[in-house]
Amino acid sequence: MIPTQMLKGVLDGCILAVIGRRETYGYEIAEMLRGYGFGRIAEGTVYPLLLRLERGGLIEATYRDSAAGPRRKYYRLTAQGQEALRAFWAHYRALSSAAEALWQDTEGKSDEQTH
Amino acid sequence: MIPTQMLKGVLDGCILAVIGRRETYGYEIAEMLRGYGFGRIAEGTVYPLLLRLERGGLIEATYRDSAAGPRRKYYRLTAQGQEALRAFWAHYRALSSAAEALWQDTEGKSDEQTH
DNA sequence: GTGATTATATTGTAATGCAAGGTATTGAAA
DNA sequence: TTTCAATACCTTGCATTACAATATAATCAC
Numbered sequence: 110m111i112p113t114q115m116l117k118g119v120l121d122g123c124i125l126a127v128i129g130r131r132e133t134y135g136y137e138i139a140e141m142l143r144g145y146g147f148g149r150i151a152e153g154t155v156y157p158l159l160l161r162l163e164r165g166g167l168i169e170a171t172y173r174d175s176a177a178g179p180r181r182k183y184y185r186l187t188a189q190g191q192e193a194l195r196a197f198w199a200h201y202r203a204l205s206s207a208a209e210a211l212w213q214d215t216e217g218k219s220d221e222q223t224h
Numbered sequence: 225m226i227p228t229q230m231l232k233g234v235l236d237g238c239i240l241a242v243i244g245r246r247e248t249y250g251y252e253i254a255e256m257l258r259g260y261g262f263g264r265i266a267e268g269t270v271y272p273l274l275l276r277l278e279r280g281g282l283i284e285a286t287y288r289d290s291a292a293g294p295r296r297k298y299y300r301l302t303a304q305g306q307e308a309l310r311a312f313w314a315h316y317r318a319l320s321s322a323a324e325a326l327w328q329d330t331e332g333k334s335d336e337q338t339h
Numbered sequence: 340g341t342g343a344t345t346a347t348a349t350t351g352t353a354a355t356g357c358a359a360g361g362t363a364t365t366g367a368a369a
Numbered sequence: 370t371t372t373c374a375a376t377a378c379c380t381t382g383c384a385t386t387a388c389a390a391t392a393t394a395a396t397c398a399c
Contacts, residue, residue: 118228126329152377175377179363203226210260296347
């Protein structure tokens with residue numbers, strides 16, 4: 110299980126990415142994230158985050174009836190949301206590169222100690 | 225600049241990694257992280273985090289005089305800290321893989337929309 | 340002695356994942 | 370009919386943590 114703290118500041122971008130693929134709703138987004146390997150993301154996490162993104166103008170929603178259950182709130186990216194998605198991944202890349210560089214050095218050091 | 229929220233839950237592991245390379249102190253750790261590309265990590269971030277790791281038994285410290293400035297507090301990993309470092313990277317790998325998989329799909333989708 | 344650099348530490352704030360709880364719809368089992 | 374599971378949305382309050390701001394102090398150049 111990925112620690113909750115490690116998801117902070119990453120989940121919002123990932124949700125933007127999921128919505129960017131195609132229109133979808135909260136319940137399904139949680140399932141998708143699980144499918145991608147993020148682990149079970151609580152509904153108490155997903156829904157507040159979606160509302161935050163909606164209020165921020167990054168996504169917009171339409172309610173639609175479902176054949177099996179209550180109506181769904183389908184989200185799609187706004188132009189602003191697409192821009193935010195790009196910015197998010199640029200930042201993620203920066204973090205990822207830094208972590209990777211650090212990890213390389215750490216591994217080298219472990220080898221020295223082991224051998 | 226990497227958003228501060230994105231650093232949450234990552235910084236502690238990165239600091240463990242830096243200390244794992246060799247004994248070092250707070251001020252230098254902040255400089256190293258900057259060198260790796262994490263951006264400027266504030267002192268108000270580094271010192272509380274070091275104290276937290278120390279209290280948690282993941283690192284231990286020795287004060288040493290410096291030739292140019294006040295004394296330094298040198299940290300090194302404990303056995304528990306080395307274990308925590310391994311666990312951290314395992315979790316980071318999981319997050320990284322999930323994000324990468326999601327990003328791949330997103331990129332494909334962008335292509336479709338573009339072409 | 341004045342400022343710059345080096346160095347550690349504390350306090351309070353803002354952001355956010357999530358547990359816990361609530362509401363409501365559909366369909367199958369009892 | 371009642372009950373349960375699965376689906377679907379939302380809110381409240383808590384715990385964690387990066388950081389700005391601030392304080393303290395030692396060394397060295399001017």
